[in-house]
Amino acid sequence: MTDTTQHALRELDRVVIRFAGDSGDGMQLTGDRFTNVSALFGNDIATLPDFPAEIRAPAGTLAGVSAFQIHISDHEISTPGDAPNVLVAMNPAALKANIGDLPRGGTLIVNVDSFEDRNLAKAAYAENPLHDDTLKAYTVYEVPMTSLTIQATSEVGAKPRDAERSKNFFALGLISWMYTRPTEPTLDWITQRFGKNEQVMNANLLAFKAGYNFGETAELFESAYEVKPATHLPGTYTNVTGNTAMAWGLVAAGQLAKLPIFLASYPITPASDILHELSKHKNFGVRTMQAEDEIAAAGAIVGAAFGGHLGVTTTSGPGVDLKSETMGLAISLELPLLLIDIQRGGPSTGLPTKTEQSDLLLAMFGRHGEAPLPVLAASTPAHCFYAAIEAARIALKYRTPVILLSDGYLANSSEPWRIPDVESLPAIDVPFAGEPNHDGPDGVRLFWPYQRDADTLARPWAIPGTAGLEHRIGGLEKEDGTGNVSYDPVNHEKMVEVRAAKVAGIAKDISPVEVDHEDGAELLVLGWGSTYGAIAAGVQRTRARGKKVAQAHLVHLNPFPPNLGEVLRRYRKVLIPELNLGQLSKLVRADFLVDARSLTKVQAQPFKAAEIEHAILEFIDE
Amino acid sequence: MSDTAAPPTTKKDWSSDQEVRWCPGCGDYSILTALQMLMPELNVRRENTVFVSGIGCAARFPYYMNTYGMHGIHGRAPAIASGLAVSRPDLDVWVVTGDGDALSIGGNHLIHALRRNVNLTILLFNNQIYGLTKGQYSPTSEVGKVTKSTPFGSVDQPFNPISLALGAEATFVARTHDMDRKHMMETFRRAHDHKGGAFVEIYQNCNVFNDGAFEQVTAREARPQMLIPLEHGKPIRFGPDGARGVVLDGQGRAKIVDVAEVGEDKVLVHDEQRDEPGLAFMLSRLARGPFEPTPIGVFRAVDRPTYGDAMQHQLVDAQERIGPGDLTTLLHSGATWEV
Numbered sequence: 001m002t003d004t005t006q007h008a009l010r011e012l013d014r015v016v017i018r019f020a021g022d023s024g025d026g027m028q029l030t031g032d033r034f035t036n037v038s039a040l041f042g043n044d045i046a047t048l049p050d051f052p053a054e055i056r057a058p059a060g061t062l063a064g065v066s067a068f069q070i071h072i073s074d075h076e077i078s079t080p081g082d083a084p085n086v087l088v089a090m091n092p093a094a095l096k097a098n099i100g101d102l103p104r105g106g107t108l109i110v111n112v113d114s115f116e117d118r119n120l121a122k123a124a125y126a127e128n129p130l131h132d133d134t135l136k137a138y139t140v141y142e143v144p145m146t147s148l149t150i151q152a153t154s155e156v157g158a159k160p161r162d163a164e165r166s167k168n169f170f171a172l173g174l175i176s177w178m179y180t181r182p183t184e185p186t187l188d189w190i191t192q193r194f195g196k197n198e199q200v201m202n203a204n205l206l207a208f209k210a211g212y213n214f215g216e217t218a219e220l221f222e223s224a225y226e227v228k229p230a231t232h233l234p235g236t237y238t239n240v241t242g243n244t245a246m247a248w249g250l251v252a253a254g255q256l257a258k259l260p261i262f263l264a265s266y267p268i269t270p271a272s273d274i275l276h277e278l279s280k281h282k283n284f285g286v287r288t289m290q291a292e293d294e295i296a297a298a299g300a301i302v303g304a305a306f307g308g309h310l311g312v313t314t315t316s317g318p319g320v321d322l323k324s325e326t327m328g329l330a331i332s333l334e335l336p337l338l339l340i341d342i343q344r345g346g347p348s349t350g351l352p353t354k355t356e357q358s359d360l361l362l363a364m365f366g367r368h369g370e371a372p373l374p375v376l377a378a379s380t381p382a383h384c385f386y387a388a389i390e391a392a393r394i395a396l397k398y399r400t401p402v403i404l405l406s407d408g409y410l411a412n413s414s415e416p417w418r419i420p421d422v423e424s425l426p427a428i429d430v431p432f433a434g435e436p437n438h439d440g441p442d443g444v445r446l447f448w449p450y451q452r453d454a455d456t457l458a459r460p461w462a463i464p465g466t467a468g469l470e471h472r473i474g475g476l477e478k479e480d481g482t483g484n485v486s487y488d489p490v491n492h493e494k495m496v497e498v499r500a501a502k503v504a505g506i507a508k509d510i511s512p513v514e515v516d517h518e519d520g521a522e523l524l525v526l527g528w529g530s531t532y533g534a535i536a537a538g539v540q541r542t543r544a545r546g547k548k549v550a551q552a553h554l555v556h557l558n559p560f561p562p563n564l565g566e567v568l569r570r571y572r573k574v575l576i577p578e579l580n581l582g583q584l585s586k587l588v589r590a591d592f593l594v595d596a597r598s599l600t601k602v603q604a605q606p607f608k609a610a611e612i613e614h615a616i617l618e619f620i621d622e
Numbered sequence: 623m624s625d626t627a628a629p630p631t632t633k634k635d636w637s638s639d640q641e642v643r644w645c646p647g648c649g650d651y652s653i654l655t656a657l658q659m660l661m662p663e664l665n666v667r668r669e670n671t672v673f674v675s676g677i678g679c680a681a682r683f684p685y686y687m688n689t690y691g692m693h694g695i696h697g698r699a700p701a702i703a704s705g706l707a708v709s710r711p712d713l714d715v716w717v718v719t720g721d722g723d724a725l726s727i728g729g730n731h732l733i734h735a736l737r738r739n740v741n742l743t744i745l746l747f748n749n750q751i752y753g754l755t756k757g758q759y760s761p762t763s764e765v766g767k768v769t770k771s772t773p774f775g776s777v778d779q780p781f782n783p784i785s786l787a788l789g790a791e792a793t794f795v796a797r798t799h800d801m802d803r804k805h806m807m808e809t810f811r812r813a814h815d816h817k818g819g820a821f822v823e824i825y826q827n828c829n830v831f832n833d834g835a836f837e838q839v840t841a842r843e844a845r846p847q848m849l850i851p852l853e854h855g856k857p858i859r860f861g862p863d864g865a866r867g868v869v870l871d872g873q874g875r876a877k878i879v880d881v882a883e884v885g886e887d888k889v890l891v892h893d894e895q896r897d898e899p900g901l902a903f904m905l906s907r908l909a910r911g912p913f914e915p916t917p918i919g920v921f922r923a924v925d926r927p928t929y930g931d932a933m934q935h936q937l938v939d940a941q942e943r944i945g946p947g948d949l950t951t952l953l954h955s956g957a958t959w960e961v
Binding site for chain 1: 640667670684685689690694698703705706708933936941944947949952957959
């Protein structure tokens with residue numbers, strides 16, 4: 001590669017780039033490669049993939065636009081950026097769908113070859129926006145990406161239609177030049193990924209180099225930019241998506257508990273990647289079963305849990321609906337298992353590829369009868385790893401099903417993660433029952449499957465194969481202690497109360513909520529789940545304006561951390577931002593009689609830091 | 623799993639201390655007795671035996687067996703049992719279900735457990751009625767059945783459970799009935815010893831809501847004329863002196879004939895091990911219901927790798943190929959960089 005000395009090199013502390021194109025254009029791949037090379041380079045990064053539910057929506061239409069936004073920075077960042085500084089639009093539809101987000105003065109790079117009549121019509125442009133005043137507020141670079149790609153790849157002998165498919169690598173090459181990314185990691189990756197098909201591999205290599213060299217030699221661009229590595233804590237880093245971190249967290253939980261993992265799932269967006277990832281790790285003894293439906297997946301892990309495995313099922317909202325009945329059974333059986341809900345826009349099929357936090361109350365209450373279970377939520381992509389371990393710890397210690405919430409944004413976006421020392425992870429102790437636990441009337445020792453631990457209220461976990469502990473459990477109400485079927489009214493009330501007390505008692509065993517404390521703050525922003533990054537960024541901005549604002553973020557949603565009530569009462573104003581119509585807010589108001597204000601958004605997109613910032617400023621100044 | 627070291631047991635060892643609460647005269651009692659009598663003969667251990675059920679009268683079964691057991695949710699027993707059987711291949715897992723449980727609400731789980739060939743022994747108590755909900759028609763009730771929910775007669779075409787199991791790629795399919803303990807015990811033994819998904823339909827009398835549903839074929843005096851015993855390697859004959867038999871007619875259909883008219887050599891010889899299930903399927907269609915001569919015994923018993931073994935094999939193979947999993951290596955398996 002040529003160097004960049006003939007162009008000016010300007011330093012930036014951060015930049016937000018959005019790649020947008022048709023869903024067949026490979027924008028997710030392009031974004032993913034740019035992310036990885038930036039992470040390897042040492043930038044802090046945050047990403048926001050955004051793609052349609054259709055695998056191949058009609059080409060060139062607005063419905064088919066797929067985008068990937070990445071924020072790269074030389075300092076710590078927590079969001080993928082409110083708005084792009086640079087928009088790469090591969091066709092008119094991508095331009096139309098995304099230009100509204102590009103602030104005036106932003107940089108727009110378009111594939112000018114695609115701005116012909118047919119594509120303009122599909123995007124409902126009456127006139128070519130490159131030829132009128134539509135884009136005058138932006139710095140526009142018109143690059144003939146398709147034709148340059150076809151020219152550059154002519155030597156591999158592909159038909160133009162095939163050659164054109166490498167144009168996303170041309171775009172990647174061009175942006176890699178603009179932001180002085182090292183080229184080797186991408187060239188190596190193309191070689192590895194496409195090595196089996198030499199023609200495609202060579203076409204992609206040539207297209208990438210052509211894009212890079214185009215930036216270098218074309219007089220179009222006056223300068224390249226440099227975003228220096230961020231200063232992170234020392235350690236070894238890798239770039240993880242939430243779904244990968246979740247899968248690794250489950251593997252880790254199995255290792256820490258010395259229990260085999262049994263995952264049964266039914267394919268569903270945006271959770272399937274966890275099934276895919278875990279299916280690779282059979283050498284860890286991880287069993288994965290693609291069940292015939294969501295209900296069977298839940299049923300299978302109840303069976304596996306009865307047999308002494310750590311049962312896990314992964315799904316999204318529609319699957320949680322279907323598994324509700326089985327979760328009720330698991331609550332009654334008091335068996336440990338995990339239901340991981342990667343939330344998406346609802347109700348019904350809703351917005352399968354888009355994010356939302358609207359399953360909190362479903363997780364809390366979506367079962368018939370008094371059926372409480374612990375609920376946790378992951379805050380960032382990398383946090384999914386730790387959240388999975390914590391959810392498993394609670395499930396195993398208290399012999400209860402646990403719901404762990406993630407969402408489409410966490411699932412697919414990524415961040416650099418300082419890989420922990422495996423030795424530093426907590427051991428999870430799982431004592432299976434080994435002998436009878438109750439004195440019978442005639443002095444014979446008996447096994448009572450519902451005789452509880454006085455401290456945790458957990459019942460013993462006696463697995464088949466253990467002689468002398470044979471017992472029957474089921475969904476009918478059980479007599480306290482013996483576990484025999486009982487229709488006694490007072491016993492039923494007692495069992496309902498003890499199941500609730502067991503879950504409530506977990507509060508003693510979880511970390512107090514920590515407040516990122518601004519001394520003398522009168523306003524607390526309380527969040528949960530994937531809004532962590534946007535809230536942190538929004539709070540920072542208000543502090544930069546001299547406002548005293550505190551932030552707290554919940555991982556444990558049922559039970560709440562033991563000090564939550566006390567924390568909430570410390571502040572005159574409490575703001576709760578959520579990607580729903582105020583679900584945590586309802587819980588907090590009901591539990592603590594705190595007049596919390598809800599900030600809601602249900603556009604199936606994460607909060608922008610600016611939205612949090614504005615809401616705080618408005619509220620604090622009232 | 624059979625275990626040569628299993629200590630000798632008696633029927634009493636397999637009976638739990640719970641009071642059996644089926645209606646007096648229910649066919650379920652004789653099935654329970656047959657199974658409790660069979661267990662000591664199977665050379666298995668109580669602690670390695672698990673009964674899993676769904677919901678319904680039959681589903682109370684696990685409470686009465688002194689083994690591990692789970693009374694699950696309606697229709698889901700095959701799913702729950704699948705998870706247990708594939709995660710714990712060392713266990714003997716039985717599923718006890720009814721016609722509503724297995725064929726209506728749980729139809730999907732039943733067919734998928736069978737096609738996967740999960741190592742389960744599935745006992746379907748077919749009484750052609752909903753008992754626990756007090757007498758609605760079931761997916762095996764005959765067309766025209768008058769019940770509380772069908773005062774003018776059911777208009778639903780029933781399932782033939784044997785045909786369904788064969789269509790679902792089951793590797794072991796059999797039928798028995800609650801009036802013949804010896805036949806039940808022998809059929810259950812075969813089903814238990816089969817490696818893979820074994821499906822047994824049991825004609826079971828519900829004396830409260832559907833009394834006598836199978837009487838035309840299972841009453842002692844009716845059996846010789848109305849039950850067609852299927853025995854591997856033997857001509858399919860029934861009736862006094864085996865006067866009647868099953869042949870394939872010119873169109874390749876199974877048909878009941880007088881043996882004297884067609885000649886003994888024309889009688890179909892039962893081959894339960896035929897790889898191709900078509901003939902077993904035809905046998906399952908010989909009777910339109912339990913009012914015509916009906917085959918009982920083992921329709922099909924073929925070997926196919928079980929789902930649990932195949933899954934286990936992949937685990938062992940992965941560990942041999944790449945060694946046991948190491949968490950540190952996994953966490954460093956993506957592109958990494960040092961700071």
